[in-house]
Amino acid sequence: MRFFDLFELPVSFQLDNELLLERYREIQKKVHPDHHASASDNEKLLSVQKASEVNDAYETLKKPLTRAEYMVAEHGFDVRHEQHTIRDGMFLMQQMELREELEEIESATDVEAAFDRFYSDVKQLINEYTAKFESEFNQSSFESAADAVRKLRFIYKLKEEAQLLEDKLLDF
Amino acid sequence: MALLQIAEPGQSTNPHEHKLAIGIDLGTTNSLVASVRSGQANVLPDAQGRYHLPSVVHYGANRTIDVGFDAKANAENDPENTIVSVKRFLGRGLKDINETYGKLPYTFVEKENTVNLLTSQGEKNPIQVSAEILYVLKTQAEQTLGGDLMGAVITVPAHFDDAQRQGTKDAAQLAGIKVLRLINEPTAAAVAYGLDSGQEGIVAIYDLGGGTFDISILRLNKGVFEVLSTGGDTALGGDDFDGKIVQRILANAGVTEELSAKSLRKLADLGRKIKEQLSDVDSVDFNIDIESQQLTGSFSKADFEAVIADLVKATLRSCRRALKDADVEKEQILEVVMVGGSTRVPYVREQVKAFFGKEPLTSIDPDQVVAIGASIQADLLVGNKPDSDMLLLDVTPLSLGLETMGGLVEKVIPRNTTIPVARAQEFTTYKDGQTMMAIHVLQGERELVDDCRSLARFVLKGIPPLTAGIAVIRVTFNIDADGLLSVTALEKSTGVESSIQVKPSYGLEQNEIADMITASMTNAKEDIQARMLREQQIDAVRMMEALETAMTEDNAIVLDEERVVIEQAIEQLKQATQGIDGQAIKQAIKNLDDTSQPFAARRMENSIKRALTGHSVDKV
Numbered sequence: 025m026r027f028f029d030l031f032e033l034p035v036s037f038q039l040d041n042e043l044l045l046e047r048y049r050e051i052q053k054k055v056h057p058d059h060h061a062s063a064s065d066n067e068k069l070l071s072v073q074k075a076s077e078v079n080d081a082y083e084t085l086k087k088p089l090t091r092a093e094y095m096v097a098e099h100g101f102d103v104r105h106e107q108h109t110i111r112d113g114m115f116l117m118q119q120m121e122l123r124e125e126l127e128e129i130e131s132a133t134d135v136e137a138a139f140d141r142f143y144s145d146v147k148q149l150i151n152e153y154t155a156k157f158e159s160e161f162n163q164s165s166f167e168s169a170a171d172a173v174r175k176l177r178f179i180y181k182l183k184e185e186a187q188l189l190e191d192k193l194l195d196f
Numbered sequence: 197m198a199l200l201q202i203a204e205p206g207q208s209t210n211p212h213e214h215k216l217a218i219g220i221d222l223g224t225t226n227s228l229v230a231s232v233r234s235g236q237a238n239v240l241p242d243a244q245g246r247y248h249l250p251s252v253v254h255y256g257a258n259r260t261i262d263v264g265f266d267a268k269a270n271a272e273n274d275p276e277n278t279i280v281s282v283k284r285f286l287g288r289g290l291k292d293i294n295e296t297y298g299k300l301p302y303t304f305v306e307k308e309n310t311v312n313l314l315t316s317q318g319e320k321n322p323i324q325v326s327a328e329i330l331y332v333l334k335t336q337a338e339q340t341l342g343g344d345l346m347g348a349v350i351t352v353p354a355h356f357d358d359a360q361r362q363g364t365k366d367a368a369q370l371a372g373i374k375v376l377r378l379i380n381e382p383t384a385a386a387v388a389y390g391l392d393s394g395q396e397g398i399v400a401i402y403d404l405g406g407g408t409f410d411i412s413i414l415r416l417n418k419g420v421f422e423v424l425s426t427g428g429d430t431a432l433g434g435d436d437f438d439g440k441i442v443q444r445i446l447a448n449a450g451v452t453e454e455l456s457a458k459s460l461r462k463l464a465d466l467g468r469k470i471k472e473q474l475s476d477v478d479s480v481d482f483n484i485d486i487e488s489q490q491l492t493g494s495f496s497k498a499d500f501e502a503v504i505a506d507l508v509k510a511t512l513r514s515c516r517r518a519l520k521d522a523d524v525e526k527e528q529i530l531e532v533v534m535v536g537g538s539t540r541v542p543y544v545r546e547q548v549k550a551f552f553g554k555e556p557l558t559s560i561d562p563d564q565v566v567a568i569g570a571s572i573q574a575d576l577l578v579g580n581k582p583d584s585d586m587l588l589l590d591v592t593p594l595s596l597g598l599e600t601m602g603g604l605v606e607k608v609i610p611r612n613t614t615i616p617v618a619r620a621q622e623f624t625t626y627k628d629g630q631t632m633m634a635i636h637v638l639q640g641e642r643e644l645v646d647d648c649r650s651l652a653r654f655v656l657k658g659i660p661p662l663t664a665g666i667a668v669i670r671v672t673f674n675i676d677a678d679g680l681l682s683v684t685a686l687e688k689s690t691g692v693e694s695s696i697q698v699k700p701s702y703g704l705e706q707n708e709i710a711d712m713i714t715a716s717m718t719n720a721k722e723d724i725q726a727r728m729l730r731e732q733q734i735d736a737v738r739m740m741e742a743l744e745t746a747m748t749e750d751n752a753i754v755l756d757e758e759r760v761v762i763e764q765a766i767e768q769l770k771q772a773t774q775g776i777d778g779q780a781i782k783q784a785i786k787n788l789d790d791t792s793q794p795f796a797a798r799r800m801e802n803s804i805k806r807a808l809t810g811h812s813v814d815k816v
Contacts, residue, residue: 032808047808049420053587054803057616057677061376061577064739064789067796072676074800076618083614105622191520 027081027094037092037158039085048082089180092157092173101170108174115175118149119182126186135193139186146183150176215346215578217376218337219384219570222330222350222364224283224407224433225537227251228564229333230571231341232580237388237568240340248563249336253328254278255315263332275301275461277315281435282329284407285311285322286367287359296431298439301457309705323363327370334373344730347374349574351566353408354380355428355593357639358651358681365678372727376577378678381405382412383423383590384569385535389560390416391572391586397530398424400518402548402556403566404511405536407433411515413522413529419585424522425612426593427514432507434538438467440503441495445482449491459486470495475540501543508544512551521612532556535565579738589614592675596651599636601626603645608673611641615679620672622688629661633669635685656685658692725778732781736773739785740766743792750799758795765791 028035031047053059055078060071084090093104110116125142132138157172218240221228226248230239239247246265254267255277262270271278279302285293290306303314312319330350338345350373352364361378368375382401389399396416403410410428414421442463446452455463466484473480479496519526532548534556539545548556576584591612597605598621608621625633633656640648659667668688675681686693743766747754754762765788772784 030804049417049422049587050807051804052589053420053585054807055800056587056589058377058573058577058588062579062738063742064785064792064796066789066793067800070793070797070800072616072674073618074804075677076616076674079614079617080619 025077025081026098027085030078030081031085033085035095035098037088037095037154037161039091041086044082044085048078051078088154089173089176092154092176095161096166096170096173099166099169101166101173103170103174103177110174110178112171112175115178119178122146122149122179122182126182126189129186129189130193139190142186143183146179146186149179150183153179215580216341216343217346217571217574217578217580218334218341218348219567219572219574220330220333220348220350220373221381221384221567221570222283222326222352222367223251223566224281224405224435225251226406226563227329227333228567229337230564230567231337232571232575233341237571237575239564239567240337242336243339249329249332251283251329252278252280253282253325255317255320257316259317261317261328263328272458272461272465275457276303277317278461279313279315279320279325280461280464281407282322282325284431284435285313286326286363287357287361288322299455299460301460323367324370326364326367330368330371330373334371345373346578346734347376347574349377349379349384349570349577350375351381351384351570352378352679353403353405353428353430354382354410354412354426354590355408355430356679357430357594357649358679359649360430361679365680374731375678376574378680379570379573379588380410380412380423380426380590380593380679381408381566382410382426382535383414383421383588384567384573385533385565386412386414386416386421386569387572387586387588388565388569389531389533389557390421392560393531395530398522398524398528400515400529400532400552401535402511402515402532402539403428403535404538404544405433406538407431407435409433409511409514411511411518413518413524420587420589422589423591423614424524425518426591427518427521428593429510429514432510433536434468434471434541435464436507437471437500437504437538437541438464440507441467441470441500444499444503445491445493445495448493449489451486451489451491453487455486462486471500471541474500475542504541504543508547511544512547515548515551526552529554533560534558535562537563590677590679591615592617592679594639594649595641596673596675596681597638597640597648598623598671599638599645605638605640605643605645605648608671609675613675615675616677618672618674620670623669623671624665625659625662625667625669626664628664630664630667631659631661632657633659633685635671635683637673637681637683651681652683654683654685656687656692658690659687660690662689729776729778729781732778732785733773736769736781736785739788740769743788746799747795750795750802753798753802754795762788762792762795 031044033044052075055071055074057068057071057075060067084094096103122145129135129138129142153172153175157169160169160172219230228239228248230237241247249264250268252264252267252271254262254270256262267278271280284297288311290304290311293311305312305314305319310321312321350364350368352361365375365378382403385401385403386399398413398415401412408430409432410426412426413424415424462484463486466482470480470482474497479494481494483492529552532552532554539562545556545558573588575581576586592609592615593611595607595611596609597607600606609617609619634653635656636653637651638645638648639651642648656669669685670688671683671685673681673683684693769784769788772781
């Protein structure tokens with residue numbers, strides 16, 4: 025089952041999140057096991073499977089990164105489980121700079137301001153590569169689109185690391 | 197022509213009637229049972245008009261088993277045989293219990309897959325003790341409602357892990373209760389609160405009970421209760437507040453020797469009394485004999501707040517984590533609902549208020565709201581409200597993963613994923629010719645295997661001997677709507693499959709449960725055979741009715757040849773239901789179920805399309 029089809033949405037990175045949520049709820053009201061609790065064993069099983077599928081589809085489309093990953097995977101470039109080395113020199117340089125910035129936060133005089141700066145840099149990069157992904161995807165250059173998604177994965181990973189560090193430094 | 201069937205009073209199998217269903221809050225300190233009657237959800241009182249049952253079980257010397265108030269009265273005289281707060285031991289290992297709770301007035305016996313409590317009636321495991329409590333609640337409900345129950349929704353702390361959930365379900369089975377669903381306590385509270393207040397928006401449920409703490413962040417929207425995140429601690433509650441008071445008193449008095457079970461129980465009761473009184477007064481005097489000593493003194497509110505400060509702070513840390521996981525700011529929270537008896541402590545209320553920056557809601561009964569919410573869900577699940585739009589979307593509280601090389605955990609399902617969920621992960625062999633693979637399932641947030649809870653281990657055999665890294669093993673985790681896990685593993689090139697219903701490291705095997713049911717004094721009185729037959733008959737009637745309704749509603753998608761075989765299968769089931777052979781009915785149910793499977797699948801797809809068509813029309 026194609027995720028966009030399930031919610032009757034066009035295959036597009038630009039997505040109306042409210043509409044997605046609304047349709048997700050409507051579908052779950054039909055398929056969720058709570059609405060098949062007194063049904064036969066087969067139907068119960070069917071309902072659990074369908075509800076799991078719908079949850080998965082919703083989770084995937086809801087977030088920009090997983091949505092982009094899914095979109096390129098549909099065209100044969102599954103970047104989610106691959107071991108791939110990025111050779112783009114400029115990107116690697118950007119990554120190194122961001123990593124240094126993250127490492128220096130701990131010794132910054134104003135930690136919160138340093139985090140703010142870091143997140144704003146990350147956001148800029150995310151916007152840049154998201155735009156790249158979209159334009160490549162729309163031109164059906166799926167290989168280049170997948171390349172942009174790989175880079176986005178790196179950036180989001182770094183953002184996650186920053187959040188863990190933030191938890192640690194700001195009294196969690 | 198079929199003969200007219202006349203049911204015994206109170207045992208009607210007519211599916212059109214209001215079906216009896218209950219919600220049970222199986223608490224650490226107290227348990228309650230509620231039901232929806234005439235559209236109104238209420239907690240059911242016992243014969244003496246009391247609304248709660250102390251979660252205490254006493255195993256008497258003369259083979260009697262007392263539950264509730266009578267058992268509680270024995271706690272001080274016969275502490276070894278009076279099991280208090282048994283919920284804390286469910287699904288736990290001995291090491292775990294000792295580390296978490298310290299000295300307790302019981303003799304624990306560690307078995308291969310359970311930890312038993314030694315009583316005057318022999319060894320009892322926590323599942324059996326819990327079943328005694330559930331049995332009393334069930335019986336009480338049947339007497340009040342006047343009929344057979346279709347089933348029950350039982351609540352569990354949101355942060356309960358797989359072993360604790362499975363243990364709860366097994367206890368219900370032992371007590372002869374059909375579990376419609378396990379739901380999380382804060383979610384149940386949100387249902388009761390949401391339906392009562394009609395509020396829509398984001399709410400936080402702060403649930404501090406006798407032994408557990410949960411925080412859940414939910415979004416309420418037109419009957420949909422969507423849990424955004426949940427956090428908590430299954431070993432933090434009012435009992436721990438009592439324990440801190442006792443520790444302080446003993447430390448001040450310089451008592452260091454081993455204390456008897458009687459003294460431990462006396463002290464725990466003293467701690468609880470002091471805590472409760474400090475809600476209203478600033479200082480409490482005490483005078484207690486333990487062993488050969490007399491302890492006297494006074495305990496002030498300031499002392500109390502000092503000893504529990506760290507525990508309360510820990511709950512707020514969970515709140516912050518839950519907000520972050522939900523991606524919600526404090527300012528977006530419409531209401532903070534206080535649930536659980538321990539939220540009566542003024543210091544807890546003050547701290548929660550300071551954290552969220554708003555007055556928490558304390559006007560709803562913190563003891564009853566969970567049972568009431570559970571009963572509303574039970575009413576829905578048995579089909580009393582076919583047109584209801586209510587929907588509960590809950591999440592899994594803990595991440596699930598697999599052990600990989602080097603004692604590391606690879607997460608497969610992160611915490612706060614909406615359930616039900618199915619996720620697969622692929623692995624490969626690391627040695628040439630490897631034909632077996634050990635699969636170790638873990639639950640928890642940490643990266644190292646040793647820091648997570650081990651849920652189950654199993655071995656996938658029959659992998660074709662290939663070069664390392666060639667065989668692909670796909671491991672699929674399924675978490676159902678009860679939050680229970682099952683795992684299957686499949687080798688892709690050969691299709692060798694290995695599947696397990698995750699059997700927790702501490703729990704009962706299905707045959708052990710069956711043996712216990714047969715052996716148990718309470719259930720032997722009932723004619724199990726007759727009971728099973730009645731259940732089969734009810735199931736059969738319900739199924740035929742549901743299918744007939746479905747075929748009328750979706751008449752257009754029933755294939756002609758399909759209609760013939762389904763109708764035949766219905767006729768067979770009807771005949772079987774007239775008889776007294778339970779096995780034959782079961783077989784006929786299965787047959788009808790299989791026959792109608794393709795239709796059911798088509799109907800499900802159709803319902804999705806219809807749900808969306810309605811919307812597309814709205815949008816145009």
